[in-house]
Amino acid sequence: MPRLAFANSFWDGYDTLEKPIRAGVRKAMAKFQALSAAELNADKGLHLESVENSRDPRMRTIRITDFWRGVVLAPDDGSDVFLLVNVLPHDDAYSWAAKRLYSANTATRALEVRNAAAIDQLTPMYEEAARRAPALLFEKVSNGTLRELGIDDHVLRAVRSIADKAQLEAFATLLPEDQLEVLQYLAEDFTPEEVYRDVVAVRRPADAPSEPVEDLATVIANTSARIRIVTGAEELEEMLAKPFAAWRIFLHPSQRRVAYRIAYGGPVQVTGGPGTGKTVAALHRVKHLLGRSDDSRILLTTFTNALAAGLRENLDLLLDGDEELLARVDITTVDAYANGIVRGRDPRVPQPLGDREQQQLWGRVVKRLGLPFTEQFLAQEYRNVVLAQNLRDLDSYLEASRTGRGARLGAGRRKLLWEGVELFEQTLRDRGETTHLRICARAADLLAERGPTHRHVVVDEAQDLHPAQWRVLRAAVAPGPDDLFLTGDPHQRIYDSRVTLGSLGIQTTGRSFRLRVNYRSTEEILTWSAQLMAPVRIDALEGDAIDSLAGYRSLLRGRRPETRGYPSRQQEVTALVEQIQQWISDGIAPSEIGVCARFNLTLDKAEEKLQAAGVPIVRVKGQASVGLPGVRLATMHAMKGLEFRAVAVLGTSADAVPFTREITPADLDPLQHQSDLLRERCLLFVACTRARESLRISWSGEPSRFLPPARAN
Numbered sequence: 001m002p003r004l005a006f007a008n009s010f011w012d013g014y015d016t017l018e019k020p021i022r023a024g025v026r027k028a029m030a031k032f033q034a035l036s037a038a039e040l041n042a043d044k045g046l047h048l049e050s051v052e053n054s055r056d057p058r059m060r061t062i063r064i065t066d067f068w069r070g071v072v073l074a075p076d077d078g079s080d081v082f083l084l085v086n087v088l089p090h091d092d093a094y095s096w097a098a099k100r101l102y103s104a105n106t107a108t109r110a111l112e113v114r115n116a117a118a119i120d121q122l123t124p125m126y127e128e129a130a131r132r133a134p135a136l137l138f139e140k141v142s143n144g145t146l147r148e149l150g151i152d153d154h155v156l157r158a159v160r161s162i163a164d165k166a167q168l169e170a171f172a173t174l175l176p177e178d179q180l181e182v183l184q185y186l187a188e189d190f191t192p193e194e195v196y197r198d199v200v201a202v203r204r205p206a207d208a209p210s211e212p213v214e215d216l217a218t219v220i221a222n223t224s225a226r227i228r229i230v231t232g233a234e235e236l237e238e239m240l241a242k243p244f245a246a247w248r249i250f251l252h253p254s255q256r257r258v259a260y261r262i263a264y265g266g267p268v269q270v271t272g273g274p275g276t277g278k279t280v281a282a283l284h285r286v287k288h289l290l291g292r293s294d295d296s297r298i299l300l301t302t303f304t305n306a307l308a309a310g311l312r313e314n315l316d317l318l319l320d321g322d323e324e325l326l327a328r329v330d331i332t333t334v335d336a337y338a339n340g341i342v343r344g345r346d347p348r349v350p351q352p353l354g355d356r357e358q359q360q361l362w363g364r365v366v367k368r369l370g371l372p373f374t375e376q377f378l379a380q381e382y383r384n385v386v387l388a389q390n391l392r393d394l395d396s397y398l399e400a401s402r403t404g405r406g407a408r409l410g411a412g413r414r415k416l417l418w419e420g421v422e423l424f425e426q427t428l429r430d431r432g433e434t435t436h437l438r439i440c441a442r443a444a445d446l447l448a449e450r451g452p453t454h455r456h457v458v459v460d461e462a463q464d465l466h467p468a469q470w471r472v473l474r475a476a477v478a479p480g481p482d483d484l485f486l487t488g489d490p491h492q493r494i495y496d497s498r499v500t501l502g503s504l505g506i507q508t509t510g511r512s513f514r515l516r517v518n519y520r521s522t523e524e525i526l527t528w529s530a531q532l533m534a535p536v537r538i539d540a541l542e543g544d545a546i547d548s549l550a551g552y553r554s555l556l557r558g559r560r561p562e563t564r565g566y567p568s569r570q571q572e573v574t575a576l577v578e579q580i581q582q583w584i585s586d587g588i589a590p591s592e593i594g595v596c597a598r599f600n601l602t603l604d605k606a607e608e609k610l611q612a613a614g615v616p617i618v619r620v621k622g623q624a625s626v627g628l629p630g631v632r633l634a635t636m637h638a639m640k641g642l643e644f645r646a647v648a649v650l651g652t653s654a655d656a657v658p659f660t661r662e663i664t665p666a667d668l669d670p671l672q673h674q675s676d677l678l679r680e681r682c683l684l685f686v687a688c689t690r691a692r693e694s695l696r697i698s699w700s701g702e703p704s705r706f707l708p709p710a711r712a713n
C-alpha cells in the first residue's frame with residue numbers, strides 16, 4: 001500500500017478551504033490509504049492524471065470536487081510515498097503544477113520546490129542588467145563553495161545574475177527553500193562555514209551517505225521541516241479534522257535543533273528577534289523533556305498571567321490534551337511561583353504593592369528623613385542595586401559595585417541612602433505590605449533551605465527578569481544537565497532589568513543558540529520595525545556581549561507599514577476608527593486587530609470613538625481574553641508576547657514616546673537616562689512587531705523621535 005505525506009504548501013491554504021472541499025480532500029486522501037498504487041491509477045473518482053507540459057514529470061492532479069483539484073507528487077522510482085502539495089481551483093491547479101519542479105538538495109538532502117518557469121523568465125533579464133552592474137551580490141563566493149552549500153546549476157545561473165539584496169528578494173518566492181536560505185545568509189555576510197553550520201548541518205541527516213540518495217521516499221523522510229508523513233487512517237482523520245497549527249509540526253531546523261537535542265550539560269539560552277518562534281521552541285522543549293522520564297516535574301514560566309494562559313492552551317494542543325503529561329507541568333509567572341513558595345511556609349504573605357504605590361512610599365521616606373535624593377532615584381537604587389545584588393545590610397551596600405548607575409555615591413551618601421532603605425522596609429513591615437521582588441528574595445531563601453521543587457525549568461520572555469527573579473528560578477532546580485532552558489529577546493527588554501546570568505549561577509556559554517526566521521510578520525513589517533532599533537546597541541541576555549538582529553528575516557511578504565501624522569488627537573482617532581472599519585470589512589475578525597498606545601488615557605479616547613461607531617472592543621489588562629469577540633485595546637506594555645493580523649499603534653507623538661516622566665534627567669544620572677530612553681524605544685519596537693500582516697503607526701503634532709525618517713518608510 002502506498003504511503004501519504006503532506007507538504008507545508010498544502011497546509012498554508014487548508015484552513016481557508018470551504019467545508020465540501022475539505023470533505024473532498026479527506027475522501028481522496030482516504031483512498032491513498034486504502035488502494036494499491038495500481039488501483040489508485042485506475043480509480044475513476046480520483047482521476048490521478050499527469051500534467052501536460054509540466055517541469056516535473058512526477059506531477060499529478062487528483063479530483064477533489066467538480067471544480068477543485070489536488071496537486072500530488074507521485075513517485076516514479078519504485079518508492080511508495082505520494083506527496084500532496086496543494087489544493088486549488090481546477091485551472092490554477094494545472095498552471096501551478098506545470099511551473100513547479102521538486103528536487104533533492106545535494107547538501108541538506110531535503111526535498112525543495114522551485115518555480116522553475118518564473119526563474120527561467122527572470123534570469124535572462126537579470127543577466128542583462130548584471131552586465132552593467134558595478135558589483136554582484138555573490139561575486140566573492142566561488143561556484144565550488146556554492147555547490148558545497150547545495151546550490152545547483154539552475155539556481156547558480158540565477159545567483160550569478162543577482163546584483164543586490166533587493167534582487168535576491170525578487171527571487172525569494174521562486175527559489176528552492178534551503179538554497180534560498182543559504183543565499184540569504186551569505187547576503188548578510190555570514191561566512192560559508194557559518195552557513196554550513198546554521199543552514200546545512202542542521203538539516204542534513206546525521207547518517208547521510210556521501211552520495212545523495214535520490215529516491216523520493218528517502219528525500220521526503222529527510223524533509224521533516226516541511227513535510228509530514230502520515231502513518232495511519234486515524235492520524236489522517238484527526239489531522240484533517242482539526243484546525244491546523246503549523247508550529248506543532250513543521251519546526252524550522254534551528255528550532256528543532258534546540259528543542260529536541262537529547263540533553264544539555266547545563267543551562268541553555270535561545271535568543272532571536274520578535275516572532276522567531278522562541279515560545280514555540282520552549283513548548284517543544286517541554287514536550288521533549290516530558291518524554292524523557294515518567295515522573296519529572298517541569299516549571300514553565302513567562303511574564304504575565306495572560307501569557308501563561310496562552311502557554312497552557314498551546315501546550316495542551318501540542319500534547320494532544322494528554323492530561324497526565326499536562327499535570328506534570330506547572331505554568332505560571334515567576335512572581336506567582338515565588339508567592340506560592342512563601343505562602344507554603346506561612347499563608348499570611350504580605351500584600352505586594354504596585355510600582356506607583358512604591359514610588360509614593362519612597363516619596364514619604366524622602367520627606368521624613370529629609371534625604372538629598374529624589375524618590376525616583378531611590379526607587380531605582382533599591383531595585384537595581386539593593387535588590388539586584390540581594391544586599392541585606394549597610395556594610396554590604398557600602399562595598400557594593402554600582403555598575404550601570406551613573407551618579408557616584410561616596411560612603412557618606414550611601415549611609416544616608418541606607419537609612420532610607422531601612423525606613424522603606426520597616427514601613428512595609430509595619431503596614432503588612434511588601435513588593436514582588438521582596439517576595440522573590442524570600443522565596444529564594446526558602447528554596448535554598450528546602451531544596452529544588454522541579455527537575456527542569458523552562459523560561460519564556462527571559463529578557464525582562466530581575467536578578468531577584470533569576471535567583472528564584474536558579475533555586476527551583478538543582479544545577480546540572482537540562483536544568484534551565486531560557487528563551488528571550490534582549491531587543492524586547494521593556495523593564496529595567498540588568499542581569500549578568502553567569503554571576504547568578506546560570507552559565508550558558510557553549511549552549512547559546514539564535515533563531516533568525518520570523519514566522520509572524522511580513523518582511524515589510526520586520527524591516528521597518530528593525531529600523532527603530534538600528535541606532536542603538538543592545539546588551540545580550542547574559543549581559544557581557546552585544547545582541548544583534550543580523551540575518552533576521554521573514555518568509556512572508558505583504559504591504560509596507562503605514563505612518564501618518566495628524567494635526568490633532570481628535571483627527572487621529574477619527575482616522576483610526578476608519579482604518580479599523582476598513583480592516584473589518586477586508587475580512588479581518590475584530591479579535592485579530594490590536595490597537596495600542598503608550599497610555600491608557602489615549603486608549604480611553606479610542607475606546608469611546610470605536611464604541612460610538614459600533615465596533616466591539618476588549619481592553620487587555622494582563623488577563624487572558626481568548627475567545628472574547630472585539631478589537632483588542634492594550635498599552636504597549638500589555639502587548640508583550642501577543643500577536644494580531646493587524647495592529648494600529650496610536651499616539652506615537654514626540655511628547656508620549658519616549659514618555660518624559662519615565663526618563664531620568666541626564667544630569668541626575670546619565671547612564672540611567674540612556675537606559676530609560678532605550679527601554680522606551682524597545683517598547684515601541686515590541687508594539688510594532690506584534691503585527692502579522694498590517695501595521696499602522698500614527699501621531700498628532702510632532703512625531704516621536706524614535707520613528708525612522710519618512711523617506712525610509
Ligand SMILES: Nc1ncnc2c1ncn2[C@@H]1O[C@H](COP(=O)(O)OP(=O)(O)OP(=O)(O)O)[C@@H](O)[C@H]1O
Nearest residue numbers: 246247250251252274275276277278279280519641
Ligand atoms: N515552525 C513554525 N511554523 C509555523 N509557524 C510558526 C513556527 N514557529 C513559530 N510560528 C508562529 O510564529 C508566531 C511567533 O512565534 P512565537 O510566539 O513562538 O515567537 P517568539 O519568538 O516567542 O515571539 P516574541 O518574542 O515576539 O514574543 C506564532 O504565531 C507561531 O505560531
